[in-house]
Amino acid sequence: MYRLLNCVVWLHLAISSIFGYDRRGVSIVTVIVGDNPVYGYFIQSPDYDVALARALRTFPTTLSQVKRLSVYKPGTYSCPEAAALMPILAMEVDQLIRDNPRDFTVLITPGCSLEVIALGDFAREWDVPLMAVIAIDLSLTDTQRFPTVLTFPSSDQSSLVRATLALFERYSWSTVSLLCGDVNPSGADNTLFYATTCSGFINALEQSSQIDALNVFHFDARTADNEGYENMLKTVGMQSRVVLLLVPTARRLRDIMVTADTLNMTKGDYIFIAPRSPAVFVEGALQWRFNVTSDDQAFAAFQSLITVSNPLPQWKMITALMDEIRSQSQLVYNRTLTMEDSVNGLTVSAVEVMSSVTEVLSQFSSRQLKAMTGTDFRKHFLNRTFELESRSFFIGPKGMRVCDVDLYKMNVTNGEMEVVWEYKLISDTLRQTSRQNVIWRSRNGPPLNRPVCGFRGDRCIGSLEKSVVTTVAPILTVLVSFIFGAGIFWFFHQRTKGSVWWLLEEMRLISAVTHSNLGTFQSVQRS
Ligand SMILES: *[C@@H]1O[C@H](CO)[C@@H](O)[C@H](O)[C@H]1NC(C)=O
Numbered sequence: 017m018y019r020l021l022n023c024v025v026w027l028h029l030a031i032s033s034i035f036g037y038d039r040r041g042v043s044i045v046t047v048i049v050g051d052n053p054v055y056g057y058f059i060q061s062p063d064y065d066v067a068l069a070r071a072l073r074t075f076p077t078t079l080s081q082v083k084r085l086s087v088y089k090p091g092t093y094s095c096p097e098a099a100a101l102m103p104i105l106a107m108e109v110d111q112l113i114r115d116n117p118r119d120f121t122v123l124i125t126p127g128c129s130l131e132v133i134a135l136g137d138f139a140r141e142w143d144v145p146l147m148a149v150i151a152i153d154l155s156l157t158d159t160q161r162f163p164t165v166l167t168f169p170s171s172d173q174s175s176l177v178r179a180t181l182a183l184f185e186r187y188s189w190s191t192v193s194l195l196c197g198d199v200n201p202s203g204a205d206n207t208l209f210y211a212t213t214c215s216g217f218i219n220a221l222e223q224s225s226q227i228d229a230l231n232v233f234h235f236d237a238r239t240a241d242n243e244g245y246e247n248m249l250k251t252v253g254m255q256s257r258v259v260l261l262l263v264p265t266a267r268r269l270r271d272i273m274v275t276a277d278t279l280n281m282t283k284g285d286y287i288f289i290a291p292r293s294p295a296v297f298v299e300g301a302l303q304w305r306f307n308v309t310s311d312d313q314a315f316a317a318f319q320s321l322i323t324v325s326n327p328l329p330q331w332k333m334i335t336a337l338m339d340e341i342r343s344q345s346q347l348v349y350n351r352t353l354t355m356e357d358s359v360n361g362l363t364v365s366a367v368e369v370m371s372s373v374t375e376v377l378s379q380f381s382s383r384q385l386k387a388m389t390g391t392d393f394r395k396h397f398l399n400r401t402f403e404l405e406s407r408s409f410f411i412g413p414k415g416m417r418v419c420d421v422d423l424y425k426m427n428v429t430n431g432e433m434e435v436v437w438e439y440k441l442i443s444d445t446l447r448q449t450s451r452q453n454v455i456w457r458s459r460n461g462p463p464l465n466r467p468v469c470g471f472r473g474d475r476c477i478g479s480l481e482k483s484v485v486t487t488v489a490p491i492l493t494v495l496v497s498f499i500f501g502a503g504i505f506w507f508f509h510q511r512t513k514g515s516v517w518w519l520l521e522e523m524r525l526i527s528a529v530t531h532s533n534l535g536t537f538q539s540v541q542r543s
């Protein structure tokens with residue numbers, strides 16, 4: 017009956033050669049709803065295939081009983097629609113579990129949080145481990161309801177907020193402007209990530225006692241041009257020295273930095289802080305080198321930039337893996353993945369989930385596996401660091417990947433953005449990674465939260481007035497007393513000689529002026 021439903025079950029990579037009586041096989045089942053170009057079936061499946069094939073090459077003996085199955089529902093669905101379809105896919109999974117009664121089953125899904133919540137309830141009833149690749153909802157760490165669920169999100173906006181606040185605290189920055197490219201967000205261009213991150217940042221900064229003043233500017237990243245950036249930056253420059261940039265795509269971020277340079281905002285008085293998404297699929301990698309003619313300006317501008325992101329995959333280390341994924345996609349799924357398609361944080365996450373599952377599986381003997389429950393299996397991931405080729409990561413005590421944060425600054429020697437601080441989420445600490453001092457654009461060190469003369473330079477006019485007062489007062493005093501004295505002198509002179517007051521002796525006048533000059537000099541020295 018379930019077979020009548022519009023689900024497709026793919027079976028491949030079935031490596032179930034040696035079936036002994038007492039040996040227990042393993043079924044790794046991926047459960048995917050829809051063909052989303054970023055985390056749907058066609059982009060994710062080759063990742064699992066390749067990761068499993070690689071694990072089989074590494075542990076040919078211990079993983080010999082593993083087979084890979086897939087439950088998939090074609091189409092395009094929103095997150096709630098996909099979640100509503102989950103019970104139907106769960107019936108397919110149920111059938112697979114019944115069909116393979118001797119197997120230990122592990123489920124992997126790249127579904128959104130709502131999908132995983134729906135499937136997680138089934139997983140509890142089956143006592144089958146469920147690995148969520150991108151779902152991040154904290155309710156999934158409730159072990160009463162989801163005793164078999166583990167979540168592996170590689171990006172988490174609350175950790176970005178906390179790391180940014182830790183940086184503000186380190187440098188006593190409390191007057192902040194936030195530029196959000198979150199008007200008209202769409203799935204394309206990764207603007208959705210920045211729209212949700214913007215609202216997350218606004219909420220957190222408004223509530224933080226660390227922030228004295230927050231100015232928020234919203235703009236449409238797709239239509240804004242350099243002139244728009246210029247007007248925005250001019251206003252920002254009058255209100256704060258610390259500028260947060262939540263700007264989708266690396267190209268636009270670069271444009272804004274170059275515009276800031278044109279406005280003389282990259283000489284070290286200002287600092288620009290840009291939280292980034294690790295799913296660089298549609299964003300492109302952030303580079304100041306872009307066009308030889310304007311490179312110099314971008315090189316200067318990027319020295320005033322700090323980028324903030326959850327640990328990025330080490331793309332240079334995994335070029336062979338990415339090549340393998342592209343050819344698997346072509347061969348098995350008849351889809352051509354471009355270079356850009358595969359520079360995708362979620363592709364890497366999929367590989368990491370399959371790799372860590374196979375790593376844990378490879379450590380069990382078949383006897384241990386026979387007694388294994390889903391709840392027990394989950395426990396083997398807790399408090400554990402996985403050192404993978406793509407990056408290392410830690411699964412926390414609650415069964416969720418702990419998203420630490422790296423903060424990058426440009427190394428002017430080689431022009432690369434390098435990790436300068438690491439933020440550790442669990443201990444809430446910011447640690448400088450490089451043994452050398454952090455190099456700031458200005459020789460005076462990091463930008464001041466508030467410039468000495470105020471954002472418009474008007475505070476110093478106030479102090480100028482003060483020094484004018486202290487300078488002029490003694491002169492006036494001297495003059496007044498001189499005139500008063502002269503008046504008396506004149507009065508008596510008039511009385512005695514009858515001459516006019518302006519016929520005073522030259523000597524007296526000179527001594528009075530000298531005295532007032534001395535007084536002026538001293539008061540300037542003092543103020
Ligand atoms: C930036 O500084 C340069 C040289 O100091 C000056 O010529 C230019 O007018 C300044 N530009 C702006 C927009 O202030």
Ligand SMILES: *[C@@H]1O[C@H](CO)[C@@H](O)[C@H](O)[C@H]1NC(C)=O
Binds near residue numbers: 310
């Ligand atoms: C490089 O920049 C110049 C001027 O800034 C522009 O005219 C040219 O089209 C750019 N080239 C590319 C390949 O973007």
Ligand SMILES: *[C@@H]1O[C@H](CO)[C@@H](O)[C@H](O)[C@H]1NC(C)=O
Binds near residue numbers: 350
């Ligand atoms: C592969 O896809 C192309 C179109 O994208 C199609 O023309 C071709 O028939 C497909 N090949 C196979 C073997 O399905």
Ligand SMILES: *[C@@H]1O[C@H](CO)[C@@H](O)[C@H](O)[C@H]1NC(C)=O
Binds near residue numbers: 395399413
């Ligand atoms: C994980 O570590 C935490 C804190 O160090 C500890 O309380 C917890 O019992 C550990 N959990 C497991 C399963 O090892």
Ligand SMILES: *[C@@H]1O[C@H](CO)[C@@H](O)[C@H](O)[C@H]1NC(C)=O
Binds near residue numbers: 427428434450452453
């Ligand atoms: C910058 O890069 C150079 C060359 O790669 C390296 O020797 C130097 O230590 C780096 N500087 C900092 C501050 O990390």
